[in-house]
Amino acid sequence: MLQIQGLKKQFGGLVALNGVSWHLPPKQILGVIGMNGSGKTTMLNCINGLYVPTAGKVLLHGKDITGWPVEQVAREGIGRTFQVPRVFPHMTLLDNLDVSQLHKGRTAEERYAVSVKWLEKVELYRLRHNMAEELSGGQQKLLELARIMVSQPKVVLLDEPFAGVNPGLAQLLISVIKTLPTEHDCSVVLVSHDLTSIYQLSNHIIVMNEGSILSQGSADVVKNDPAVIEAYLGA
Amino acid sequence: MQDLVLQGIVNGLILGAIYGLIGVGLNVIFGVLRVVNFAHGEFLVLGAYLALMLAQYAGLSPFWALPITFLVFCLIGYLLYFVLIPRLSKSNDPETSSLLLMFGVSIMLGAIMLLLFDADARSLEYEIEPVFLMLGNIILPTIRLITLAISIVIVALVAWLLYGTLTGKALRAIIMNRDAVRIVGIKTERLAAVAFALGIGLAGVTGVLTAMVFPSFSPFMGNDYTLIGFVVIVLGGLGNPVGALVGALLYAVTEQVASVFFNPSIGTICGFVLMVATIFVRPNGLFGKQVMR
Numbered sequence: 189m190l191q192i193q194g195l196k197k198q199f200g201g202l203v204a205l206n207g208v209s210w211h212l213p214p215k216q217i218l219g220v221i222g223m224n225g226s227g228k229t230t231m232l233n234c235i236n237g238l239y240v241p242t243a244g245k246v247l248l249h250g251k252d253i254t255g256w257p258v259e260q261v262a263r264e265g266i267g268r269t270f271q272v273p274r275v276f277p278h279m280t281l282l283d284n285l286d287v288s289q290l291h292k293g294r295t296a297e298e299r300y301a302v303s304v305k306w307l308e309k310v311e312l313y314r315l316r317h318n319m320a321e322e323l324s325g326g327q328q329k330l331l332e333l334a335r336i337m338v339s340q341p342k343v344v345l346l347d348e349p350f351a352g353v354n355p356g357l358a359q360l361l362i363s364v365i366k367t368l369p370t371e372h373d374c375s376v377v378l379v380s381h382d383l384t385s386i387y388q389l390s391n392h393i394i395v396m397n398e399g400s401i402l403s404q405g406s407a408d409v410v411k412n413d414p415a416v417i418e419a420y421l422g423a
Numbered sequence: 424m425q426d427l428v429l430q431g432i433v434n435g436l437i438l439g440a441i442y443g444l445i446g447v448g449l450n451v452i453f454g455v456l457r458v459v460n461f462a463h464g465e466f467l468v469l470g471a472y473l474a475l476m477l478a479q480y481a482g483l484s485p486f487w488a489l490p491i492t493f494l495v496f497c498l499i500g501y502l503l504y505f506v507l508i509p510r511l512s513k514s515n516d517p518e519t520s521s522l523l524l525m526f527g528v529s530i531m532l533g534a535i536m537l538l539l540f541d542a543d544a545r546s547l548e549y550e551i552e553p554v555f556l557m558l559g560n561i562i563l564p565t566i567r568l569i570t571l572a573i574s575i576v577i578v579a580l581v582a583w584l585l586y587g588t589l590t591g592k593a594l595r596a597i598i599m600n601r602d603a604v605r606i607v608g609i610k611t612e613r614l615a616a617v618a619f620a621l622g623i624g625l626a627g628v629t630g631v632l633t634a635m636v637f638p639s640f641s642p643f644m645g646n647d648y649t650l651i652g653f654v655v656i657v658l659g660g661l662g663n664p665v666g667a668l669v670g671a672l673l674y675a676v677t678e679q680v681a682s683v684f685f686n687p688s689i690g691t692i693c694g695f696v697l698m699v700a701t702i703f704v705r706p707n708g709l710f711g712k713q714v715m716r
Binding site for chain 1: 590592595596600602603604605607608610611
């Protein structure tokens, strides 16, 4: 499905990402943890085209999409959310989802049906005519997730989806993310500081430190890796 | 006195609709592209000259010139976009660069019009009967009423495009957050070209309307209209096409009503005082909202 090979990103003399490689199989959730500045978001930015990597490759279904423009990567099937949600604030929730389907060639009725389905799934249907700016931060994250899912991506990159979200909405987010591989044939790269959620959701976990992979494996492997305990989890 | 004030309000509303069109065109371009179109007034005057040529060489009335000018200017705008605008994105400060670029285009267009049409003031000739209508003691020039109706229809069409169509929603989304639009897979380049074409098309069509309402036009008048456009969008809110219309109505009514009590120059000053006061109270304009960049 999604594969990155020796991905490197350098800003002047600063190496933010240093030769990272991994493979995400279909219908799997890859959890990524690491301290601030460990290169997690830089890695997502290199995958979805916001940054052009200094070296390395991004492959989707074996196709090299390295350095493609953001919109072309999105059309190829990679969706992305952000730590600070980037919704269209002065538009209704329905319009937010409508715009995201512009390139899908659907009729107005089809677009509406898909939008309603996702608004119901993220429990925002009753607010469908409200402006996105009226939502709480957590609700905006749900809307942003719905906005990428209406275009049926093959892979979604979720950057800190639980940051600043109240426990109730975080639980809803977890339950929605859990269904993405099973019900929507979608693989997920989940970047989060919330270890409980990462352990609960991920099939495979990568621990990043200073732009490189420090450790990887199942939740149990990562939890018990002495290098991780020393560098990230503490004693 | 009461009749004079009412007359001023009516005149203001009619002029405001035309000023609104100037602001809407300018605002669509600025909102979507962040391009400060300093040449908007010159495109407007060029639209008036096209109507004049259509009348002189093809015998077409200004009413026929309206749709033709719109289409021709949309095409010019669409092509011009790819010549001028994409290069701006390579600049470290695209907005300032766009201002300088379009200022250059403004000077160039002014010079071209001067070469082609000379410096003499021209006017569109047409006949409308009756010349004016009376509403009590208020005089309503027929052509101004017609241009008011046309302006309202055009603004309604632009509003429908922006709020009722998927392309329009995408244009508004670009105004709010261009990066987020790209992230959902929309190619912003073509949409930006559409916005530029629409803005230039609106400038052309507004030029025909101003030539119908005002007694004359000349190659030197572009800057005046650009200035009005900027006042209007500062009042209404940068990047908000609907706000531009409201701003235009306020500006024109203030100007016209003030002209009832003082001489017209003071009326113009009152319009600018309103703008300055608005900036003090609402720096983003009456309908301006903070956008994410």
